[in-house]
Amino acid sequence: MRRTHDYHRYCKSCVLEKPSRTITFKPPARKSTRKRAQPDYVNLNAGVEADPSRWLRVIQSKPIKDDEFRRMNGSDVGLEWLENDENAMKEPIVIENPEGLGMKMPDTNFTVSDVADIVGHETPVEVIDVATQSNTPGWTLGKWTEYYNKEPSTRDKVRNVISLEISGTLLADRVLPPRLVRELDWVDKFWPSTRRGKGQAYPKVQLYCLMGVASAWTDWHVDFAGSSVYYHILRGCKAGIPVFYFIRPTPANLAAYERWSGTELQSSIWLGDMVDEVVKVTLYPGNTMIIPTGWIHAVHTPVDSLVFGGNFLHSYNVATQLKVIEIEKTTRVPKKFRFPYFTKLCWYVADKYFRDIKAKEEFSPRVLESLVALCSYLVSEVRAMExxxxxxxxxxxxxxxxxxxxxxPALARELRWRVRLAAGTTSDDEGNERPLKKALTNGNGSASVNGGVKRKRSPIEMQGPETETSLGRVQFRNFQPKGWDVVEDLPKEEETATVQAVYPEEVVGLQQRWVKWDDETSGEDGGRQALVERKREITVRARKIDGGLERQRIERVFEKWEWSRVSDEESVEKGDVEMKLEDDVPPRQTDIEPHIDNQKDEEAAKESQEGATDGMELVG
Incomplete structure (x- = not known):
């Protein structure tokens, strides 16, 4: 029923009384027949600005640094470089000549028309209207080719194609990522090859064809899941010169990006004003660039360009990859525009590393550090299950x-234990996976748990020393590390030695000199005579393993150093030395007494010893 104010309404009797009275409906409100642009989440996630020329004008007035990133030969970009250079894959690199990269790309005369001919003119493609930040429906590669081949002055709008993934097409046979990318890529290494066939669901992010026209601008973004990226600027006809702007992924810069991304700040504030610095890189036809994990970047395309590239996850910076995952969740990036099957891929990675580590394969500290982060993520997934x-x-x-x-659950927790063992850490407490928080204290000055609320101790926490394993007390479910078959404490050893050493005048000196003290050093010039009492505790434990025996010898040495009160001018000779002590204090016994007959003798001996010497407490 229409609302009463939409028409002139009369009752039935009134109409019968005067037929000229008619019910007249109000005409409907005018509605625009113009198509409304729907938001395109691909570009919103990437941060494409509605007015690209606006940011180009802003750039002119902003401090932009020229890059100092490495230019490398293709033959030098390999696993050996990654393992031996601590800065490898931490900054973008540019390979000016593709020779030696182990990469395959189309011929130098390859064009956008060739893309349509090979992939198919009727293939649907997502075309971005840069001005409205919207996806324009109804485009095919054939229609896009017609638009792209027009003169720039005759194009109705600035458009972009940034998401044409070509895996499974004939064009994919002509494109091969750089050798290093293939050696690192989690999808290539860990996703089962039997589950990467045609029609099967797996992460298809390795082969992208990007076609941009002059004046296109892609605003600041981080590639999904912090994935690394390779870009190759194709040579030949209509190959462009894109300009990349970079922000280093420091914690502060990523926090600024998180505040900026997906908010009203994105349309009104230049992200470069919220970070420490912006660096510019200009690429030329034939150049290849590899962008590492988490780097924030924007792209300006001054002329029409044709680029091939792809995304890949790897095992050398998992912590930052997971940090970007957190940012995506915080900024509510739709799942459709995140790295596909990310968690499932992580499980495949964990399964392979578990078998490799169990087989005694060794990994670099950098990989082990990344695996610690991966295990933390998977254990959090396990907690969600439980x-x-x-x-x-x-x-x-x-x-x-x-x-x-x-x-x-068993895989995640056992892998975490094995990775910690390989990395030399010793904690099995799941609580260590959570961010450290400032400890609350109760009235007695000791740390309180759960904000001062008393909690029950779990049965595992209440178990005694018999639950000790090689890494301490087990505090997680579903996995019990193999215990030691034999654990034996050898008899304690005690010895006393007299050495010549410089008395530490200050605490700083103590830290610098004595922490690194060499036990074999017999003396130092200008030093005093010092008595060193040393106690040594040795624990040996062993257990059977596949094909042999594992044995550990743990040695703890406790030392106490005491200096005599001699003047600095007195020389100290090796061997038995008679020392002149201040205030006529009886000389100290240099040998430990074998026994003391009674309590009084013991107290007297202690008083004599305390009056004659200074200890490591620096009472000198």
């Missing part, structure tokens, strides 16, 4: 590849 809501449990379980992994 303690989360029903929806969270269901979601976490759906991400586990059951074709390879039958017991995800």
């Amino acid at each position: 303690r989360g809501s029903e929806a969270a449990k269901r979601d976490a379980k759906e991400h586990v590849p059951t074709d390879r992994i039958k017991d995800a």
